[in-house]
Amino acid sequence: MDLEYLLEESKSLGEDASFNFVNAMEDLLWAFERRATASWIFQLAIRKNIYRHDIFRVAEKDWGADFRKLSPGAALVGLTLWLDHMQDASLQGSPESPKSVLLITGTAEYNLVSLEKTVKAYLWEMGSPFLPSRTRTGIMVAKAHSLRMWLKDSCFCLDLELKDGSSLPETNSMKLTEGYFMRVGLLPTFKHIHERLGQIRPKKFARLALLSEESREKIMNTDLQGRKEKTEKMKAKGIPRSRKLNRFQMKYLRRQHKSPAALN
Structure with a gap:
């Protein structure tokens, strides 16, 4: 059955039905490394007004994202797409960035998963310049200059295109622990570093993890x-x-x- 038809049918059951349906698909596709497919569905959901059109923005002096209510898999897809768009803008010099770039995750949990912790762990692994806001919970902030330099120069940003794995993994590639929904291979390293050193800066964490x-x-x-x-x-x-x-x-x-x- 055609996915677009399914999405239209789910919308007739109410906004929450179609939204939750896409969220669940995004989690499954991300966990089983069908990420190009997840990206296509994410963008289809925007076109169908299931996800908001301004869920992430890269406009003149307006770079930002608000992933509240998204599932963890959907947020990671949206985050990667947003980083890719900002990388293009950084390389081309347009649209111009604001002085600071805000990423809103909120503090709510989705099926025991903290979106804030999940996004933070993903960005930490990449050594990104995003840091938790000192004054508001559920918000991460990056200085635009540092963000642009990182997107242009970091080895973690050489290829931000989401791809489907060559074959399906035998098991879920993600693990849930203490609210974090993260890559199975990263989990022991993440726990070890945080148990020994506590909260450290993303760039330092990324160097240690490698x-x-x-x-x-x-x-x-x-x-x-x-x-x-x-x-x-x-x-x-x-x-x-x-x-x-x-x-x-x-x-x-x-x-x-x-x-x-x-x-x-």
């Missing part, structure tokens, strides 16, 4: 030793460790800073 287990362990031990020595030096000098403010404390401080100006 190393052999022995080399990775050696570098992480050096990193931890450096942190320990730095802490001991600070203690010896009586310098207190900086404490991160939570969102409410930051909001309060901003209001305090603005209040004198408001009185003038």
